[in-house]
Amino acid sequence: MEAELTTSPALLPSAGLDHFTRALPPARAARLLLWSIAGFSAAMLLWAGLAGLNEPAVAIGRVAPSRPLQVASNLEGGVITAILARPGDKVQAGQVLMRLDPGLADADFGRSSAMANALAARIARLEAEVDGRAPEFPAAVAAPAPAAVAAKRALWSARQGDKGAAAAGGAARADGAARTLAQAEAQARSANEARAQAAREAAMIGP
Numbered sequence: 536m537e538a539e540l541t542t543s544p545a546l547l548p549s550a551g552l553d554h555f556t557r558a559l560p561p562a563r564a565a566r567l568l569l570w571s572i573a574g575f576s577a578a579m580l581l582w583a584g585l586a587g588l589n590e591p592a593v594a595i596g597r598v599a600p601s602r603p604l605q606v607a608s609n610l611e612g613g614v615i616t617a618i619l620a621r622p623g624d625k626v627q628a629g630q631v632l633m634r635l636d637p638g639l640a641d642a643d644f645g646r647s648s649a650m651a652n653a654l655a656a657r658i659a660r661l662e663a664e665v666d667g668r669a670p671e672f673p674a675a676v677a678a679p680a681p682a683a684v685a686a687k688r689a690l691w692s693a694r695q696g697d698k699g700a701a702a703a704g705g706a707a708r709a710d711g712a713a714r715t716l717a718q719a720e721a722q723a724r725s726a727n728e729a730r731a732q733a734a735r736e737a738a739m740i741g742p
Contacts, residue, residue, distance in 0.1 A: 614639070652680035660687040664694065 614636035620626055655676045663670035670691050672684045 649680065649683070652676050653683045656680065656683045656687040660691050663691060 615633055616636050617634040618632075619634070620630070620632045626632065656672055659672050659676070660670045670688060672687070677684045
């Protein structure tokens with residue numbers, strides 16, 4: 536008859552403790568833990584065999600553009616009112632990089648426009664003088680530059696007066712020349728008559 540085992544460690548001899556431990560069935564939690572460790576190990580081995588590892592590398596480098604750098608500058612200069620791009624920013628073609636104070640550009644445009652309008656008014660006045668008519672100034676010139684148009688119109692009137700005075704003076708000089716010519720012709724006739732008379736007298740006196 537086999538002796539019945541008891542679960543109380545106090546009743547077991549020390550020599551048979553190892554045999555008792557091996558004889559005990561494994562607990563369910565121990566089996567689950569063992570299978571979990573085995574499954575995790577298998578999954579790690581499978582992942583290590585199939586997955587690729589990215590190895591980071593740190594190095595010092597320099598980014599070089601594909602095309603030469605282009606320096607943006609204003610040919611005429613000016614006062615910068617706003618900077619819309621910073622060093623290192625990625626910009627697109629046609630993007631506004633900075634804004635300049637428009638005061639200087641507006642002043643230059645005003646001077647150029649005034650000069651262009653004055654020249655257009657002068658051309659209209661000269662064409663009128665050549666054609667012998669009153670000047671006609673385009674609306675594109677008369678509207679923005681009324682002072683220039685008024686000055687050219689006054690100059691045309693003054694030149695017309697000068698032409699009238701010159702024409703009157705020319706007529707007076709022509710009349711004087713005609714009178715002088717008539718006097719010269721009369722003197723020439725008198726001289727011719729005197730010469731003819733002298734010739735007749737010489738013929739009468741001669742042998």
